[in-house]
Amino acid sequence: MSRFRTLPAIKLVIAALFALAVILSISAFVLLRASLPQLEGQLSLKGLGQSVSLNRDRNGMAVIDADNRRDLAMATGFVHAQERFFQMDLLRRNAAGELSFLFGRAALERDREIGLHRFRQRARERLNTMPAKDKALLDAYADGVNQGIRALSAKPFEYYLIQAELQPWQAQDTLLVLFSMYLDLQYHDGRRDLSLDLIKRYLPAPLYNFLHPAGSHWDAPVDNSVRAASKIPPTSWPKVAATANVLTDGESEDLLPGSNNWAVGGQLTPYGSAMLANDMHLGIRVPNIWYRLQLNWQDHSSTHQVTGLSLPGTPLVVVGTNTRLAWGFTNSYGDWSDLIRLKLDETGERYLTPQGYTSFSYPTRNIEIKGEQPEKQRIKETIWGPVIGEDENGRPLVYRWVAHDPQGANLNLLAMEAATDVEQGVAIAASVGIPAQNIMLADAQGNIGWTIAGPMPIRFGFDGRYISDWSDGSMGWAGYRQGADYPTMINPQNQRLWTANSRVIGGKDYDKIGDGGYALGARAQQIRDQLLAKTTFTEDDFLAIQMDNRALFLSPWRDLMLTQILPESSHPQASVISQLLNNWSARADSESLAYLLVRQFRLTLRDTVYQDLLRLMQEKHPDFSYRAIRNQLEIPLWQLVTEQPTHLLPEGFDSWASLFELTLKKMLQNLTKEYGNWQELSWGKVNQVQIKHPLSDFVPLLGILTDMPQRPLAGDSFMPNVSRHDFGASQRLVVSPGQEQHAILNMPSSQSGHPLTPYFNHGHEAWRTGEPTPLLPGRIDYRLKLTPDND
Incomplete structure (x- = not known):
């Protein structure tokens, strides 16, 4: 009987909890x-x-x-x-x-x-x-x-x-x-310099040169300069402890902050005005990093209009057009920082400089911690910058970075708002205080131009890719380059310019920029070839290039699997995979299972081939970063799997055939473990929108209001349409200055950070599918007047 007596009480508790939930929901909605x-x-x-x-x-x-x-x-x-x-x-x-x-x-x-x-x-x-x-x-x-x-x-x-x-x-x-x-956009901890330095010092020179080639057939610089890959060396992998862990991330090189941009001269457009395209690749959250706006104002009786994307937190239009000049950026991946190894005196409290031994300085700052007392941080600094770590022998490492210098941050980009042509834009770029970028410029007179926007240090006495010693004055920085010394290209003969985070130029200009971790040239090459294939371009043509998801980079890998690996495989699903690959679309289509299999096979194979290298480096220093150095590892990887030298087989394998067989097995097991039956998968089921509010993973139910719908994404790395979960084109701009009525601007996520605004997530689906949406504002639906408060 007691069980039945408790039922009314339970009902009362449930009703009370429901009422409380309703009250809380109403309160939350009111606050929202x-x-x-x-x-x-x-x-x-x-x-x-x-x-x-x-x-x-x-x-x-x-x-x-x-x-x-x-x-x-x-x-x-x-x-x-x-x-x-x-x-x-x-x-x-x-x-x-x-x-x-x-x-x-x-x-x-x-x-x-x-x-x-x-x-x-x-x-x-x-x-x-x-x-x-x-x-x-x-x-x-x-x-x-x-x-x-x-x-x-x-x-x-x-x-x-x-x-x-x-x-x-x-x-x-x-x-x-x-x-x-x-x-x-740049390394803040010297991990690339540290990692390259470790490889260079602990590998035989021929093996290091093979793993870090000067260039490859994927390169697509605007000046057609050639830098060759290295031949396979006779040296084997160094022996390391087989029990050492191997830290990899199983992802593609191009999923790093990057971007595409290109321009064609006025001779190749319907207007006589040049045309520019730009899509900046970043991590994407809710709301988007950029904010769409148009600015209209008077200045000395002149009327100005700038339309584009601002960065909230600044009054700057980062990418856009002023009707006479348009500009856009890609991350340069030049070398803008250095690691310095210190020489200490016997006390360890002083370090050697060209002027003799000097003491460290120790500035402090307070870190305020929510709910706790502040913590005082004591920072160890030198004349060159802060001590940020140690090498494998315990010697202090100092970081020299353009971000630390007065040239590193300013508002000089504002001058682009009033610039009238490419020449002026190039001059402004050399004075801009931002992380150094490839700036692409196009003007209404039909001119196009490329240069570096941002501070460029002048090195002497050393190769900036590796740790250096500045103690005797034979190495260091001799200030910053001035505008006339900046690498620049204006109106090339073919009327086409392009950048995509890979090497843009060769010769002395390359030496000025340095190598801070260039992307493989596959994206740039795919863009270049499409620009060279046509003689006239419209805005829709440029958008089509931005959305290009052809798998040109992975096609040789698919052919390798079909002709060499699958025919020799004893895996029970080898024939099924062969059939899928024979019928593939050669695109990163959301419906394609074949694309997914080729992609994951390559990544699994890459990490297995390099396991001995990674074990050795991680054994030498815990801060070794595979992600920071792996871009150019693709070039020797392809040489290894096609030439198949037995002396460079990783530990535990007696043939390349056995390595391929294990890779195939491991790849299918990994897919099944993470996603279920691999035969029911497609690229779009694996590659879905996961664009979220920063708090939605930590606050229950918030994501229902704030996060973008999970939908399949076409595209991937190594192609113009870079697209992966919450990473990719943070905007797509196509514009011909003076012809803004035809311009295109796609933006993911949301203009507003508030989920109850009437335009929350507007435009996101058009971004996902590549539907052209206008750059210029449409009909005004909301009008707010700001007036001076004279009280």
């Missing part, structure tokens, strides 16, 4: 709505000089009209804060080493690591030496940000979820956002 940006009406801003129109089209693209650039900066700060403050906060804290303020001890190790660079202090220093007009813009932008936050009825919803307070925006924080891009 309270943090929505203001889209319409009128609002007063302190410090605003004249009234500003802040309008949005149906997709949320902001169109800002102002009487001057300062008011425009304030309005840009306002709209960025209303829609993106949490993301801006993450960027500044990421660079400053201050994420523990929001996330507590979970972020402390990251903060300690990044804190070695003292970017907060460097941002203050840059601000103090900045031209007055630029500082005025940053002050206006910061004022706009803080008033944008105060104008919300509640702070952004993320701060309630993590139970953290927000802090006001400061002008110096914009420079921290630029430093955060350095952390995304």
